[in-house]
Amino acid sequence: MKPIKIALTADIHDSRENQEKAIASLKVFLKKGKEEKIALFSIAGDLFDKAMNNTSNSGFPQLEQVIKQMMDVAPVVVVEGTVTHDIKGCYDIFRDIDAQYNFTILHPGKPYFLKRRYFCVYDTYTEGESDLLILGLPELSKEHFLKDKQMGKAESDEAIKAGMQKLLLGMAATRKQYPDIPCLIVAHGAIAGAKISQHQVLPPGGIQIGRDDLAMIGADYISLGHYHYAQQIGDLPAYYEGSAFPIDRDESDQKAFSIVTFSYPNERRPYDTFLNIDRVNYPHAPKKKIVIEWSGSLPTIKEADVKGFIVWMQIKIDRELRHTIDIFMIERRLNHFGALIGSEVEIVDNPVETIRSAEIQNAVTLREKVIIHAKLSDKKVAESILD
Known part of the structure; x- marks a missing residue:
């Protein structure tokens, strides 16, 4: 089997305000993908920063143009990100673009297959023609797991945990059905133990995917979106791609995207997959x-x-x-x-002590309170004020 090369990114956060930086990054992503003759583009959620109207002033036509140019190079797959960024239905318009290859929104619980012979992504498997299994996991809300259910917090937390495990077990079962081809997972959301930023680790709580649950799927590469700090999850082949440009003022890491190559030592099945990951810088200073x-x-x-x-x-x-x-x-x-x-x-x-200071609260008269406040603030108070 010939090597499969994929370009992967996440968290573009395009909006009218961010467009210059977002489009600049996408153009570099597109250019490198074309140079490398990649077989697939992948975006792990949050292509948008917020809702965009399809008007010239919003900048949406420029985004649509770049997506079309990508679709003239290779198929594009995406998962939906955070609902406040990727609003419901925001990706639908791209599926109708008239281009050489297709645009696919990956849905949870459903397998997709890259068929390089046709340079398209399909939802059906064909022996000898399907080269890559693709599984998608968008950011799922509590409502996804608790639909039509009325329960307390403890019960709802257990229901969410059970629902997520069931979904991941289903993905693992799907992976086992197709052991002879490599598997790519594209996901958006929180992975337990991930770094929110360079200096902060994700605390327990909320909807999180455990590392062991992620590992049991058996994917060859897991492309993650949501956290803007690029990182590997433990020793798993799971990577947050990072944002396409510095979103916050203290994001000091160099922003980049991944070119991933699946290659094989021999032609006998099952294939032993060798993974090569190259990071390519976006054109933005940290x-x-x-x-x-x-x-x-x-x-x-x-x-x-x-x-x-x-x-x-x-x-x-x-x-x-x-x-x-x-x-x-x-x-x-x-x-x-x-x-x-x-x-x-x-x-x-520098902060100064306020009226909430314990010493001030314990003072009885207004004169005493003013004197204490002045002392704590390192200020002098005229006797005329105290009188």
């Missing part, structure tokens, strides 16, 4: 957040810390000392050491 406690002089800025980043520098200072900061000078130093256009300096006031 961002970096730097927090500094003001010490009365210009902060130390090192070239290694800021060069090549869009820097968001927060300077924490007491309100009455704000006037001592020369923002213009700090911005010049950032630029001098290689911080990119779009970098900014923000002044953040």
Whole structure:
């Protein structure tokens, strides 16, 4: 069997506000896919950032044009993402595009097959012609598992857990029916133990897929969307692709997409699948957040810390000392050491104790409360005010 090469991404978050960055990323994704002569494009949810009208002002025609160009290179498969981003029915219009190859919305519990002989994705298996099994898992809401059910929180949590396990067991059973071809899963949602960001791990609770449940399916590659930080889940062939550009101001990882190749050591069945993953950078600089406690002089800025980043520098200072900061000078130093256009300096006031302070609450008279508040705020109060 000839190697199968696929281009995979997620979390494009296209909108009128994000369009320049989103379309720039999609064009790089398209160009690389064409150069690599890939057999399939995959988007693991959140192509949209919010609802878009099909008008010239919304930018939707530009998105539709890029999707069509992708469909003239290879078939495209997607799963629906978070409902506040990918609203119901948002992908339907792409299925009607007149292009060389088809656009397929993957639904849970249903197998799909890439047939390279026809360069299309079908929902039927043909011996000797189906080259890749594709399973989709969109982000599922509680309503999907609790439809027409009235129950308390504990019962509903158990029902959701049981429903998810049943769905994953079904996917594992489907995988076992087709052991002679590689399997790709495209999914959007939370995987237990994943990193929400570079510094935060997903806490327990909510609708999550366990690593063991994911592993039992036996997929050769699992393409994930939802979290913007690109990462591998444990030692599984499961990868969050990451967002197509930095969404939040402190996303400092280089955004990229994957070119995955399934190859085989021999022509005998069952095939032993060899996986090769190449990461290709999107054309957007990473961002970096730097927090500094003001010490009365210009902060130390090192070239290694800021060069090549869009820097968001927060300077924490007491309100009455704000006037001592020369923002213009700090911005010049950032630029001098290689911080990119779009970098900014923000002044953040240090918090002061409020009227909710325990000492203030225990004070009896208004005079006592004012004196304590002034002391905690490091301020002087005139005797005329106290009188």
